[in-house]
Amino acid sequence: MRSEQQLRTFLKVLDSYPGDRPITKFLPDFFKKNKQMGSTDRRSASRLLYNYFRLGKALSDKTTEQRLFLAEFLCTSVDNPFLQHFRADLNEKIYLSLDEKIKYAEENEGLILKEVFPFTDHLSDGIEDSKFLSSLFIQPDLFIRINPPSLSAVLKTIQESGIEYSQIGDYTISLPNGTNLNLLFPDINYSVKPYEVQDLSSQHTLNYFKPNRYEHWWDACAASGGKSLLLFSEQPDIKLVVSDIRASVLDNLDERFIAAGLRTYQKKLIDLTTNPDPELHHYEFDGIILDAPCSGSGTWGRTPEMISQFEEYKIQGFQNLQKTIAGNVLKYLKPGKPLIYITCSVFREENEEVVKYLQSEHGMMLEALELINGYTRKADTMFVARLIKP
Ligand SMILES: C[S@@+](CC[C@H](N)C(=O)[O-])C[C@H]1O[C@@H](n2cnc3c(N)ncnc32)[C@H](O)[C@@H]1O
Numbered sequence: 057m058r059s060e061q062q063l064r065t066f067l068k069v070l071d072s073y074p075g076d077r078p079i080t081k082f083l084p085d086f087f088k089k090n091k092q093m094g095s096t097d098r099r100s101a102s103r104l105l106y107n108y109f110r111l112g113k114a115l116s117d118k119t120t121e122q123r124l125f126l127a128e129f130l131c132t133s134v135d136n137p138f139l140q141h142f143r144a145d146l147n148e149k150i151y152l153s154l155d156e157k158i159k160y161a162e163e164n165e166g167l168i169l170k171e172v173f174p175f176t177d178h179l180s181d182g183i184e185d186s187k188f189l190s191s192l193f194i195q196p197d198l199f200i201r202i203n204p205p206s207l208s209a210v211l212k213t214i215q216e217s218g219i220e221y222s223q224i225g226d227y228t229i230s231l232p233n234g235t236n237l238n239l240l241f242p243d244i245n246y247s248v249k250p251y252e253v254q255d256l257s258s259q260h261t262l263n264y265f266k267p268n269r270y271e272h273w274w275d276a277c278a279a280s281g282g283k284s285l286l287l288f289s290e291q292p293d294i295k296l297v298v299s300d301i302r303a304s305v306l307d308n309l310d311e312r313f314i315a316a317g318l319r320t321y322q323k324k325l326i327d328l329t330t331n332p333d334p335e336l337h338h339y340e341f342d343g344i345i346l347d348a349p350c351s352g353s354g355t356w357g358r359t360p361e362m363i364s365q366f367e368e369y370k371i372q373g374f375q376n377l378q379k380t381i382a383g384n385v386l387k388y389l390k391p392g393k394p395l396i397y398i399t400c401s402v403f404r405e406e407n408e409e410v411v412k413y414l415q416s417e418h419g420m421m422l423e424a425l426e427l428i429n430g431y432t433r434k435a436d437t438m439f440v441a442r443l444i445k446p
Contacts, residue, residue: 059141065097066104066124079105079361100138107131110193112172112363115165126165130157130193154190173363175353178371180404180439182427188402191431196357197230199256199435200237201289203316206250213240228259230434249315252285256435257354257400257428259286264396264424264442267291271342274299276328276385281309281318283345283398288318296321297339301328328381332388340390348378350399350406354430354437375405379413386418389445395420397441402427407439419446 073082083105087098107127108120115123121142128139129146139147149160161167169189170176176185202210204227214221214229217240221231229251231237241250265287267273271294275284278298287294298321300306306323313321324335351374356362382397389395397414399406407427414420425441 057141059138062097062100062104062138063121063124063142065093065101066108067120069101069105070108070120073105073361075361075365078359079109080359104128104138106195106360109360109364110172112192112360113174114167114169114171116171118166126161126167130154130161131195154193158190158193173356175366175368175371175403178368178403178405180402180407180427182429183402183431183437188431188437192357192360192363194357194434195233196255196430196436197434198233198235198237199224199254199259200229200231200251201254201259201286202227202229202251203248203289206246206248210241210250224256225259228256230256243315248317252282252312252316254282254286255355255430255438256433257430257438258282258436260428261396261398261438261440262286262290264394264426264440265290265343265345266394266442267294267343269293270295272340273297273343273345274339274341274385274388275345275347276326277301277347277349277381278309279305279347281312283347284309284321285312285316285318287345288316297324297336297341298322299324299326299328299332299335301326328384329377330384332384336388339388341388342390342393343396344385344389344394345396345398346382346385347398348381348406348410350374350378350401351403352400353402354400354439357431357434358436371403371405374401374403375409378406378410382410382414383418386414386420386445391445393445394423395443395445397443399439400436401439402437407441411441411443414443420444421446 069086072086083102087093108124110131111123111127125143136147136150158169172189172192219231219235221229223229267287267290273287273294274297276299278284278300284296284298303325326332326335401407411422411425415422420443423442423444428438430437
């Protein structure tokens, strides 16, 4: 029986998942080792695994199977043969809205919504607990930022593909998650990449950069350069230093920068928990972007496996790291110039509290801050603050 087989496969995948890396990294390895699985089996195993983890820490007293069926009920909205086979009573209600399903599960299945993500006491100002919690059952969209000269070509390609999309801003498009962009845009046809994959909230942080021509900026935790590319899109005549603690991500950055036409920049490998002077002693910047290492809790709609793996005590550890790193970068900022502090966390300890620390311990002046709501827009939730050095 097909559903029974799908369940067995799911249990095997879950049992093999060590929880030491994201599912996106684990699953391809698992499928490579289990070549007998066809593409339909892979798709269903992957869907069941993601949905299962969306229950986070809730219903820990139930069996894996019971949790899986309820997760399927909450996360899918079309008639579902798998659920029909095991829990026809839930499948009957598959067309209810998410809010109605949550209510039903609370009244009949023992769900306590707060237990999905038992960290709501830490949420930043302005986040609505119940809306944030229910967003964890919804897979966020895929967002792209289109290179302006390529706008009409990109829109034409997407329209011709028949893929449903919405245009959110002048150059921002949302697409269903899982859209294969490499198939849509084979990279042989262009010299400058026509789009960047970048979450909607991440794109929004650009409003706080306000760079001027010929200024000297530092993207201090650059990873593969998402924020630098944003900065470059606004101000191509910028002098840029990028750094990160990981060499591998800086290699990806090189590739992305070349594809985007960004060719002049300096790259440095720096651990910002230590004194950066050996690399930077004579540098003075007109702007620093600090997209700090964080819990990533604003992105767990994309990586739901993180919810059950996270422990509350880690929040403090991230705050300590952020304070140390922020304290170490400020020395290289010119007076009167901005530090752009960014996280993809929903925890106030990593957001408002770090800003308060920068104000009280380093005399930074807060110009603006925003909790960027992604949880009602099928996007990541992020935090950004613009602070000026006295
Ligand atoms: C949120 S990510 C940056 C994302 C990136 N700015 C982007 O837009 O794609 C944080 C980065 O901080 C880096 N990091 C973590 N600890 C660090 C440290 N001690 N010194 C410097 N960078 C660090 C990580 O390697 C990671 O790439």
